[in-house]
Structures are given as structure tokens and as C-alpha cells.
Amino acid sequence: MTLEEKAALCHAQSKFSSKGVPRLGIPDVWSADGSHGVSDEKLWDEWSGAQWTNDSCTAFPALTCLAATFNPDISRLYGKSIGEEALYRNKTMLLGPGVNIYRTPLNGRNFEYMGEDPFLASRMVVPYIQGVQSNGVAACVKHFALNNQEISRGEINVNISERALHEIYLPAFKAAVQEGNVWSIMGAYNKIWGVHCCHNDLLLNKILKNDWKFDGVVVSDWGGVHNTDQAVNGGLDIEMGTYTNGLTTQGHFPFSSYYLADPFLKGIKSGEYEISKLDDKAARILRMILRTTMSVNRPFGRFVSPEHSLAARQIAEEGVVLLKNDKQFLPITQGKYKKIAVIGENATRSLILGGGSTSLKAAYEISPLQGLKNKYGENHILYSMGYASGRPLYGAEEPSKLNIDSLQNAALAVARDADVVLFIGGLNKNYYQDCESGDRKSLSLPFGQDKLIQAIQRVNKNVAVILLSGNAVSMPWLDKVPAVVQGWYLGSEAGNALADIISGEVNPSGKLPISFPKKLEDVGAHAFDKLSYPGDGVSVYYKEDILVGYRWYDTKNIPVLFPFGYGLSYTTFQYGKPVISSKSITPSDSLVIKIPIKNTGKVVGKETVQLYINDEKSSLSRPVKELKGFKKVSLGPGEEKTVSFTLKKEDLSYYDDKENKWVAEPGKFNIMIGASATDIRGREDFILK
Incomplete structure (x- = not known):
């Protein structure tokens, strides 16, 4: 291979691809946003969808739901199923799963990760990787490391003890490498100890490649590279998305201007950089191509198949957590009530769209309302919206133009006339909810839901609250309602899975992979000053150290709303x-x-x-x-x-x-x-x- 061919392997040629070597028959590397489903095709150098007609995927539940199954066999099913969809679409690399630890319930991307405990995340990530890679598609574990907030994510410098780094934040990545044999890893946007993670010598060279013997490819997050010298020497292999902030394009730049493109090639030719650096990067990329698109053992994929719908439903059902069930209020068996009121925007709103890079173009989505109608019959279900979230905008939260009082009054009228009320709310992947590039602003339910639940309870005591979210929320109404269900984001089969749980056809068995605190000040990351979270825009200090999640609450003797590992059954x-x-x-x-x-x-x-x-x-x-x-x-x-x-x-x-x-x-x-x-x-x- 020529120097030019080797250097061309190391940087993007489009928004989601990098070059192979056409002269030698070595194919390009094609990646897709993943974790919960294979994203739609994008334009060559835009974030916009290419508007293909054959790229609508199966949406699988969010990874918080997968973690809540506490079932490695289900994790392997998840990985195998999503890997088959990526293979059918001829992807080299699936950009997931994510294993960043749940440090604060405000982190906008917590729903993409596997909870607060490093042991749980480690045990669940390994079979997911093995399932994906059994299809000859590289899993890409992200975001390495310490991407635990979205506020100032591109520049925040994380200050942390080595002990907390190794005990809490690295074990799932280590398991992914040493047990899962993952073929690619994505760097994080943030800095650690003053150096950006996408070209961090300590993280990528010393720990990942030397100590852990990782032989795969390190890919940058999109726009996560800042310097040619560090990109060359800091352990990065493929540079993607430079000159973007990860979500929007800030003008058009030739791919040849990337840090690992012409500047790297020029430095090799002038002797500024060792050719061994280029050869190592090229060898790693070629190894990944040989393991994936050039593998003679690569099977055939399948896309939006009945088997994948069944897998998505099974994962969702195993991850739903029953939080409260006074006097066996649930299940609601068929024929038990004549009038079932379903109230809440999340009963009908798509929870597959939004959230940033996890937003999916799904072939179908069964809403909770539709699932309940299918289960109990349309004539037994009364629906009212109750609250409205407004339209999601990038970088902003546009309020709804609907009248809040009118929505609430209509919902109360429906609730008053019903035998039982199923309130279906939570968060919704809008900006400042569960969404990339912005953290939540409080622990409370948004859009007046707390007030609405309390008002419903005053007109009808038979209320079950079903929360769809990727994060913990406060519950000021908890002692007033007989049943609470934590439902996560459940994907294409959301409605069917929830209806199966609520009706008792499936017994809930999920356990919380996160603690639900009573108030935000009880959380370790929030128990100190602003420097502990969200930082001052320059630096953040992990002052709670190794005491993350239940480790903090138990050691400090702080009572929680619902503890880690908790979940009821019928x-x-x-x-x-x-x-x-x-x-x-x-x-x-x-x-x-x-x-x-x-x-x-x-x-x-x-x-x-x-x-x-x-x-x-x-x-x-x-x-x-x-x-x-x-x-x-x-x-x-x-x-x-x-x-x-x-x-x-x-x-x-x-x-x-x-x-x-x-x-x-x-x-x-x-x-x-x-x-x-x-x-x-x-x-x-x-x-x-």
C-alpha cells in the first residue's frame, strides 16, 4: 500500500464512511448510529436523512431497559438481532453500545447506557458485543471515557481519582475488550486530566492498547478531534465528523483537511511523524475490515423480521419494572373493568424519534394506547391527552401552543367517568429531557405532569402511573397512587409489551439498574458545589469519588425513593x-x-x-x-x-x-x-x- 492509501484509511470520506483501498479490492468502512436500532441512511456530508425507502429499522428498547432485564441471555439476543439488521444494511461498524456510568439523573444520554453499577454494565455489555459481532459487524463501545454529562461535553475537563476511574468508570470498557473482544471503541468528547479523550495517550495507548491488549480500532466521536499531533500520537485510528459539533454541520470543509488527512500525510513525508504510527493505524483498520466485510464466514443478515419484532417485545417485557403495587392493584385482567381511562401524551407520542443520535426511522411503532386497545378492545378504552410537551427543536424547548388548562380539564372529565385510570407519562427525548447535547434541568416530571397526576387522583383513586423515561424522576404523588410502573423507552413493540405486563399475561421481572433518589441533593454528584456538577464550563470534579449510585446512598445512609436492583412481581x-x-x-x-x-x-x-x-x-x-x-x-x-x-x-x-x-x-x-x-x-x- 502507498502512503496515500494508508493515510486515506484514517479519516472520513463522508458523514458515516471512511475509505478502503479500491486498487486492492479492500472495501470502505461504513458505520451507522446504533445501540437501539440501525439509523437511516444519511446524505454524503449532511446529518439529514437521504430519504431512502428501504432503511426503516426495527427499534429495540433503550439500553436502560436492557440493563433492567439483569439477563445476559437477553443481552445476547439483543446484540444478535440488531447485528443482523446492521449486516443486512451492509454496515461495517455499529456505533454502540454505550456503557458510561449513570453519575447523575440529569445526564441527557443516560437512557443510552447500562446503569450506575460497573459490574452490571460489564456483565450485560459482553453478550451484546458477542451477539453483534457474530454477524461479522463490529460493535463500537462508547464513549471512552467519562462522558457523564452533556453540558459543555465538548470541552469539559474531568478531574477524577485514578481509583474511581478504574473501579467505577472503566470496568465495563475493560470487560468489552478482554471478555467481549470488541473490534472498535469510540472516544468521548470530553477531556480527562487536561487532554481530549479522542486522542488521549493515557486512555488510548497506555490503558486500552497496552494494558488491556486491545487490537481493534479507536474511532473518534464526530467532531471530537482537535489536534494533528495528538491525533497521530494519542492512540486514535479513524477520525470522523471533524468541524461539526456532533449534531449540526458548521459549514463545509474538504475531508482532506482533517487532522489525520493531509496534515498527517505531510508530516509522515517530512519525517515529523514516524511511519510506524501510520502502519499501526492502517493495520488495525485492515484487521477490522477482514473481521467484518471481508470475512469469508460472514452470514446473511435480515431486516425488520418477525423474529426481530419478537426479540424487541421480549426485551421490553423483561425490562419493565413494577415499582409499586398496593393490594395487587395490577394486573388489570381482561373484563375486570368496563371503562379504562388512558391519560397522558406518552400514550400516543413516538418515543423512537428524538434524543439525538439514537433517533430512529422505524418501520413501525406500537404506541401504548394502541397496545391497550388491542388488548382490552377499543370500546373499553377512553383516551385524553392531559398534557402537551411541544415540538422538539435542536438546542431549545418550544412550548406547546395547546391550552394546558383545557387539556387537564378534559382529562379529569375522562378520569371521573372511568373505572380505572392508566396515566402514561414520563420524559420524552425532547431537548432537556432525555436527549443528546443537553442535560435535564430538574428531577421533576415536565409539562405539569405532577400537578395533573395529583388532580386525577382526587377524582379517581384507581390510578396506575406508567413512566416512560431513561432517567429517575421525583414522585411527589407516590403515596397517593396504588401502582407505579417504570417502562423506559421500549421501541417498536412498546405498546404490546406494556399491555402484556398491565394485563398480567406477562409477569414483570425487571429490576432497577439505577437508584431513584428522593431529591436531587441526595445524589452524590449533587451533594457538593457546582464544580462537582456541572462544573464551571472548563472543569468538573468528581468529588463523590468511588461512591456512585447505591454505593453513595448506602455508605452515607441516605434513604432513596427506590433502590438499585429493586423490582416487584405479581x-x-x-x-x-x-x-x-x-x-x-x-x-x-x-x-x-x-x-x-x-x-x-x-x-x-x-x-x-x-x-x-x-x-x-x-x-x-x-x-x-x-x-x-x-x-x-x-x-x-x-x-x-x-x-x-x-x-x-x-x-x-x-x-x-x-x-x-x-x-x-x-x-x-x-x-x-x-x-x-x-x-x-x-x-x-x-x-x-
């Missing part, structure tokens, strides 16, 4: 006493823990058994508990199964940032078996020699 489960294989182990031993679980109710159900550990005494302070195992088990009425876990030295270790290594200190460890982070059903302890 049946009940009895936990037996945990039994451990030994009371004392050496660092080379494994410890086996077994717990009998019995379904003591009357319907089939699935329970996620969680294992947390506590280090009773350590040189560095540690959280009260850390998740180190989970198993989802399906049980028929009266059925009992034994769930087993295996703990190794790595599960007992913390990162010592003075020694720059993982340490498992000798001493006493406590095992806690729970149905959530705060619902501990059994305990045991052992000594690590």
Missing part, C-alpha cells in the same frame, strides 16, 4: 439460607455460594437474585456493599431452585491508586444476598487468607 419469592463452600479461602481459591429460591405465589415469575460483598476492614475506605453477582431464575408456582455464585480474588479487590494495582487484602468479608441493594435476605461471612 408473585412472591422466598429466599433460603445461603450456604458457602468454605469459611476460609486463599487468594487462589474460588468460593461457591448457593441459595435456594422458591416461588411462593400463584403465577410463574422470574426473580433476580443479587450478591453483594462488604470488606469489613480495609486500608482504603470502601463502600458498604458492591454488586459482585446476579442470576435471573424462572420459577413456576411452588417451584424451588438453587442459585449458585462463584467469587474469586478479583471480586474482592479494590484499586490502590498509590500502588497502581488491584489489591485483595486479607481479612473478613461479608456476603449479602438480596432482592435489591436494600432488601438483604441472607448473609454469610468468610476469611480471605
Whole structure:
């Protein structure tokens, strides 16, 4: 290959492609925004859709929903299904999944990620990657690393301890590389310790490529490259979207002017840059092409198939979380009520559109209202909008022109006349809701929903609140309503999945991958000053350190609205006493823990058994508990199964940032078996020699 051919591999040639080597029959690299579905085709150098007629995909649930399944088998199904759609569209690389940790419930992109716990995200990302790549399509895990807010995302400099970096924010990426063997990784927009992540020598060269032995391709986020020297030497392989802010084009520039284009080539020829840098980048890109579009083992894809619709529905059903259910208010079986009022804009609004790069052109979308009509019959459903969100605009939130009082009065009239009310609200992927490039402004429900729910409850006590969102919200009305369901963004099959749960045809089994705080000030990132979040526009300081999510609430003894790992069922489960294989182990031993679980109710159900550990005494302070195992088990009425876990030295270790290594200190460890982070059903302890 010529120098020119090798350099051409390293930068974009269109909005979503980079060059191959036509002379040698090496194809171009084509990527697509992914995670929840394969995005539509774009114009050559625009963000606008190309208006093809054959690029409408299956929309899968958001990754918060996938994380809520606590089911690695479902994650593999997800990856395999979306990978088949990407393969059918002849994509080299699917730009997902995202595994940035949920640090604050205000982060606009939390819905794209896998929750607040590094162990959960690690266990769920690996099968997703394996599923995608079984199709000969490269998964591209993002955003590496610390892209935990959208405010000032392009320039904010994250200041964090090495311990928090390694214990909380890197494990899912490490698992993606070392266990998932991911073929590509996308850099983040932000800086860490003063250097942008897309060409950060510490992150990309030392940690990713040297320590973890990553042999794939590092791709920049679109517009995430700022400097030729750093791009050449800082570990980046393919530069995409330069001169854009990630969402809009700021004028037109030739691709030859990219930092890794003519300036790189000129520097190679002048001797400013080592040719070994170019050869390493080219070799990595060629390796990815050989693993994907040039692989002789690449199967055939399929697109918007019945199997994919079934997968999307199954993922959605396993991820829905039942938060409250007083006196078995749910399920609402068919024929139980004559008049069911459905109130709320999210019952009809598309939740596949919006949100930034996850916005999809879906072949179809079953709305919650349609799903409920299909389930209960049109003549039993009364619908009223109740509130209105307005039109989504880039960088702004345009209020609705509809009269709020009129909408509310109409909804109350419908509620007053109904036997039961299903309020379907939440967030909606508008700007400042769950949306790229802008964080939420508060923990509250927007558009007057809190006031509306309280007003509905005064005219009809039989209210179930169904929240569709990717983030936690406050619930000032919680003690007044008998049932609450957390539904996430559920994709093409949203309505069918929700109707199956509400009717009882499917027993809910999702568990929260995030904690729901009572108020924003209770969150670790918000417990300090503005420098902790959102920063001063230049820098942000992670002052809560390793205490993220339940680690913070438990250690600081702060009560939450709903804890991590929490989720109810239409049946009940009895936990037996945990039994451990030994009371004392050496660092080379494994410890086996077994717990009998019995379904003591009357319907089939699935329970996620969680294992947390506590280090009773350590040189560095540690959280009260850390998740180190989970198993989802399906049980028929009266059925009992034994769930087993295996703990190794790595599960007992913390990162010592003075020694720059993982340490498992000798001493006493406590095992806690729970149905959530705060619902501990059994305990045991052992000594690590």
C-alpha cells in the first residue's frame, strides 16, 4: 500500500464512511448510529436523512431497559438481532453500545447506557458485543471515557481519582475488550486530566492498547478531534465528523483537511511523524475490515423480521419494572373493568424519534394506547391527552401552543367517568429531557405532569402511573397512587409489551439498574458545589469519588425513593439460607455460594437474585456493599431452585491508586444476598487468607 492509501484509511470520506483501498479490492468502512436500532441512511456530508425507502429499522428498547432485564441471555439476543439488521444494511461498524456510568439523573444520554453499577454494565455489555459481532459487524463501545454529562461535553475537563476511574468508570470498557473482544471503541468528547479523550495517550495507548491488549480500532466521536499531533500520537485510528459539533454541520470543509488527512500525510513525508504510527493505524483498520466485510464466514443478515419484532417485545417485557403495587392493584385482567381511562401524551407520542443520535426511522411503532386497545378492545378504552410537551427543536424547548388548562380539564372529565385510570407519562427525548447535547434541568416530571397526576387522583383513586423515561424522576404523588410502573423507552413493540405486563399475561421481572433518589441533593454528584456538577464550563470534579449510585446512598445512609436492583412481581419469592463452600479461602481459591429460591405465589415469575460483598476492614475506605453477582431464575408456582455464585480474588479487590494495582487484602468479608441493594435476605461471612 502507498502512503496515500494508508493515510486515506484514517479519516472520513463522508458523514458515516471512511475509505478502503479500491486498487486492492479492500472495501470502505461504513458505520451507522446504533445501540437501539440501525439509523437511516444519511446524505454524503449532511446529518439529514437521504430519504431512502428501504432503511426503516426495527427499534429495540433503550439500553436502560436492557440493563433492567439483569439477563445476559437477553443481552445476547439483543446484540444478535440488531447485528443482523446492521449486516443486512451492509454496515461495517455499529456505533454502540454505550456503557458510561449513570453519575447523575440529569445526564441527557443516560437512557443510552447500562446503569450506575460497573459490574452490571460489564456483565450485560459482553453478550451484546458477542451477539453483534457474530454477524461479522463490529460493535463500537462508547464513549471512552467519562462522558457523564452533556453540558459543555465538548470541552469539559474531568478531574477524577485514578481509583474511581478504574473501579467505577472503566470496568465495563475493560470487560468489552478482554471478555467481549470488541473490534472498535469510540472516544468521548470530553477531556480527562487536561487532554481530549479522542486522542488521549493515557486512555488510548497506555490503558486500552497496552494494558488491556486491545487490537481493534479507536474511532473518534464526530467532531471530537482537535489536534494533528495528538491525533497521530494519542492512540486514535479513524477520525470522523471533524468541524461539526456532533449534531449540526458548521459549514463545509474538504475531508482532506482533517487532522489525520493531509496534515498527517505531510508530516509522515517530512519525517515529523514516524511511519510506524501510520502502519499501526492502517493495520488495525485492515484487521477490522477482514473481521467484518471481508470475512469469508460472514452470514446473511435480515431486516425488520418477525423474529426481530419478537426479540424487541421480549426485551421490553423483561425490562419493565413494577415499582409499586398496593393490594395487587395490577394486573388489570381482561373484563375486570368496563371503562379504562388512558391519560397522558406518552400514550400516543413516538418515543423512537428524538434524543439525538439514537433517533430512529422505524418501520413501525406500537404506541401504548394502541397496545391497550388491542388488548382490552377499543370500546373499553377512553383516551385524553392531559398534557402537551411541544415540538422538539435542536438546542431549545418550544412550548406547546395547546391550552394546558383545557387539556387537564378534559382529562379529569375522562378520569371521573372511568373505572380505572392508566396515566402514561414520563420524559420524552425532547431537548432537556432525555436527549443528546443537553442535560435535564430538574428531577421533576415536565409539562405539569405532577400537578395533573395529583388532580386525577382526587377524582379517581384507581390510578396506575406508567413512566416512560431513561432517567429517575421525583414522585411527589407516590403515596397517593396504588401502582407505579417504570417502562423506559421500549421501541417498536412498546405498546404490546406494556399491555402484556398491565394485563398480567406477562409477569414483570425487571429490576432497577439505577437508584431513584428522593431529591436531587441526595445524589452524590449533587451533594457538593457546582464544580462537582456541572462544573464551571472548563472543569468538573468528581468529588463523590468511588461512591456512585447505591454505593453513595448506602455508605452515607441516605434513604432513596427506590433502590438499585429493586423490582416487584405479581408473585412472591422466598429466599433460603445461603450456604458457602468454605469459611476460609486463599487468594487462589474460588468460593461457591448457593441459595435456594422458591416461588411462593400463584403465577410463574422470574426473580433476580443479587450478591453483594462488604470488606469489613480495609486500608482504603470502601463502600458498604458492591454488586459482585446476579442470576435471573424462572420459577413456576411452588417451584424451588438453587442459585449458585462463584467469587474469586478479583471480586474482592479494590484499586490502590498509590500502588497502581488491584489489591485483595486479607481479612473478613461479608456476603449479602438480596432482592435489591436494600432488601438483604441472607448473609454469610468468610476469611480471605
